[in-house]
Amino acid sequence: MIKPLHSYLCPVRHAGLIWQLAVREVASRYRQSWLGALWAVITPLLMLATFTFVFRWVFKLRWGEGGTESDLGFALRLFAGLAVFNFFSECVTRAPRLIVDQPHLVKKVVFPVEVFPWVNVLAALAQLGVALVLLLTLRWWDMGYLPVSAWALPVVWLSLVPLCLGLGWLFAGLGAYVRDLGQILVPAVSLMMFLSPIFFPVQSLPTAVQSWVVLNPLATPITLTHVVLLDGRWPDWSLWATHTAACLILALMGAAFFRAVRKGFADVV
Numbered sequence: 516m517i518k519p520l521h522s523y524l525c526p527v528r529h530a531g532l533i534w535q536l537a538v539r540e541v542a543s544r545y546r547q548s549w550l551g552a553l554w555a556v557i558t559p560l561l562m563l564a565t566f567t568f569v570f571r572w573v574f575k576l577r578w579g580e581g582g583t584e585s586d587l588g589f590a591l592r593l594f595a596g597l598a599v600f601n602f603f604s605e606c607v608t609r610a611p612r613l614i615v616d617q618p619h620l621v622k623k624v625v626f627p628v629e630v631f632p633w634v635n636v637l638a639a640l641a642q643l644g645v646a647l648v649l650l651l652t653l654r655w656w657d658m659g660y661l662p663v664s665a666w667a668l669p670v671v672w673l674s675l676v677p678l679c680l681g682l683g684w685l686f687a688g689l690g691a692y693v694r695d696l697g698q699i700l701v702p703a704v705s706l707m708m709f710l711s712p713i714f715f716p717v718q719s720l721p722t723a724v725q726s727w728v729v730l731n732p733l734a735t736p737i738t739l740t741h742v743v744l745l746d747g748r749w750p751d752w753s754l755w756a757t758h759t760a761a762c763l764i765l766a767l768m769g770a771a772f773f774r775a776v777r778k779g780f781a782d783v784v
Contacts, residue, residue, distance in 0.1 A: 523629050523684070523770035524677070524763075533630050537637035544638075555645045559601070563594045570714060587657040588745070591650065595744055596713030596737045598646035599675065603733055604704050605639040606632075606679035611690025611697040613683065618784040628777060629770070632683030636676060643672070654744055662747035671739045671750055674759040678732055681762065681769035688773040691780050712737050732762070 526533060545554060567590040613631040620626045647668065655661050690696045711733045717725055728734045735758040739750040 518629070518774065520767055520770050520774070523774070524680070524766060526627070526630055526633060529627050529630050529633075532627070533633045533637065536630070536634040537641075540634060540638040541641045555642055556649070559594070559598070559642075559646055559649065562597060563590055566590075566593050566597070587653065591653055591657065591745060592741060593713060594646070594653070595650060595740045596711065598643060598650065599672070599733060599737050599740060600708050600711060600713060601646070602639050602643045602672075602675060603679060604708075605642065606636055607682050607686065607704055608697070608700055609635055610683045610686035611694075611700060613687040614691040614780050615694070615784050621784050622781045628780060629684070629773060632680050632687055635683055636679050639679070640676075647672075650744060662744075664743040664747055664749050667743045667750060668740065671736060671743055671755065674755070674762045675736055676762075677759070677766035678762040681766035684766075684769035684773035688769075688776045691783050692776070707731065707733065712741075716741075732758075 522528070567586065570593065571586060571589055610632065613635060614621055614628065617628075617631065621628055650668075651661060651665060654665065686696060686700065711731055712728070717728050717734065717738055720728065735754060739755060742748050743750055
């Protein structure tokens, strides 16, 4: 029986299975390591320190024209963008192998393989949750308070879920047949880091270029993250709604593609 697309986006029947697999995935990443889950905190802080040193002290970068932020404030600009990018990167670069790495489950006729992108996204959300706590803590440490708008941050990030699910279904389906896809995505996603407003504000770009930035799916969530957390302003809800709607459409398209090609998975893994 062909499953309806809404069951992909709202997998209520498989919620317990998804949660169990996601917990197992997160635990497996830190199993047998000396520091365990502490790496989830240490790794982003090391990245933050490295990027801050390079861009703040070596390249003397300032945020926007005449930026006067403290070193920690500048670091938070980078960290906020990197938190969004790292979540996206983890979901997308793992997607091509979601099917091929689970042949024992894929070949079971009754197993719902469409849950793999959900597991992938939930596992990545664990790291994003750590980043959220660090961002709020460091913002309070730097300014002595948290703007009320900072509590909108989880809502701002909400559109990342259908975005990564849609790409997850698309690349998982493609990756089962095209094994080189993973090798292509790694450099492509790395390139996106420097094309996203992580190290520069969108407003610093030429006007003619700014209109093209919206084609980058990370531009809106990164920009709105800076707005609500560091600028203390509420997001442009119309921009957020447009981006979220586009991500939902992408999720439906990815699910439709996955549903169309899934019948051949057992033959190629």
